[in-house]
Amino acid sequence: MSNTATRRRRPEVETLISERRIKRRIEELAGLLNRDYAGREVVLVPLLNGAIVFVADLIRHLDFPVFLDCIGVSSYGSRTVPEGLVFTKELRIGIRKREVIVIDDILDTGRTLKAVHRRLQALKPASLRTCTLLDKPSRRQVPFEADYIGFTIPDHFVVGYGLDFDERYRNLRYLGRLNTETSTGSKA
Ligand code: PRP
Numbered sequence: 001m002s003n004t005a006t007r008r009r010r011p012e013v014e015t016l017i018s019e020r021r022i023k024r025r026i027e028e029l030a031g032l033l034n035r036d037y038a039g040r041e042v043v044l045v046p047l048l049n050g051a052i053v054f055v056a057d058l059i060r061h062l063d064f065p066v067f068l069d070c071i072g073v074s075s076y077g078s079r080t081v082p083e084g085l086v087f088t089k090e091l092r093i094g095i096r097k098r099e100v101i102v103i104d105d106i107l108d109t110g111r112t113l114k115a116v117h118r119r120l121q122a123l124k125p126a127s128l129r130t131c132t133l134l135d136k137p138s139r140r141q142v143p144f145e146a147d148y149i150g151f152t153i154p155d156h157f158v159v160g161y162g163l164d165f166d167e168r169y170r171n172l173r174y175l176g177r178l179n180t181e182t183s184t185g186s187k188a
Contacts, residue, residue, distance in 0.1 A: 013159060013169065013176035017151060022133075022161060022175065023057070025150050029131065030061030032148060033101070041065045042099045043125075047116065048072040048089060050105035053162035053170070054133045054150075058103065069093040071102075073112055085115050091123075100125040101148075105162045106134040110144035117144070134158060134175070151175075 041064070046055040048070050059066060072089030100120060107113055113130055120128055131148035138155050159165050160172030169176070 013172065013178055015174050016153070016156060016158060016177045017175040019173045022150075026054075026057050027061055029148055029150055030058060033058075033131070034061075034063045037062075037064045037099065037101075039064060040099050041067070042101055043067045043069065043093055043095050044101050044103055045091065045095075045116075045120070046070050046103040047105075047112065049074075049170070050162045050164070051103050051133075054105050055103045058131075067093055071116060073116060075112065085112060087119075091120075095120065095123050095125045097124065097126045100128045102128070102130045104130070104132045106136065106158065107132040107144065107146050107149075108136050108139045109141040111142055113146070114142045114144045133161070134163075 042062075044055065044059065044066050046052060046068070049072075052070075055068075059068065069091050070089060071087065071091055073085055073087050075085055102113065102116055102120065104113060107130075113132070117128065117130065129147040132146040133150040135146060135149045135152045136155055137152065157165065157178040158175055159169035159178050160174055160176045162170050163175070164170045165178055169178075
């Protein structure tokens with residue numbers, strides 16, 4: 001359909017980081033991980049749901065032996081003010097004395113990764129590091145730094161490549177900035 005109104009309307013999602021840049025950065029991140037974990041066996045722990053696209057691409061560039069087990073965790077409360085976390089799936093693989101890397105799509109207030117880190121640390125892994133595709137340091141509410149970061153970004157509402165707005169847009173091949181009033185001060 002083509003008419004003046006549709007032509008003039010701003011696109012709902014503007015490209016923030018292209019598919020090509022994501023691919024290149026993931027190869028770089030994998031290079032860092034391959035250097036740091038060469039010859040070691042690692043348990044990768046992606047956080048559902050947002051991290052699934054990222055980990056699916058990242059894992060195929062890793063050269064060291066990996067095990068994979070997801071944790072399901074989701075914030076609840078309003079979209080803009082996270083009030084708490086609910087764990088929807090626990091780890092099934094034992095991580096005691098093993099090397100563990102938690103994988104997430106975005107580090108925002110820090111509440112999710114802080115809580116997951118505390119939970120996994122109690123299981124006494126040999127090492128525990130975090131890899132996030134996106135970091136929004138300006139939004140941090142609890143102190144937490146990731147060990148591996150794909151892109152550090154300003155406070156835009158980001159969707160695509162696994163990230164959602166009301167469960168939509170996860171399938172976009174790129175990372176986009178959502179053009180809507182609801183994006184102001186939002187978490188992702
Ligand atoms: C999102 C995202 C991160 C978390 C980051 O998950 O995937 O896990 O929020 O936010 P934080 O740093 O403020 O804790 P969400 O709870 O929206 O669930 P989802 O992964 O299913 O989208």
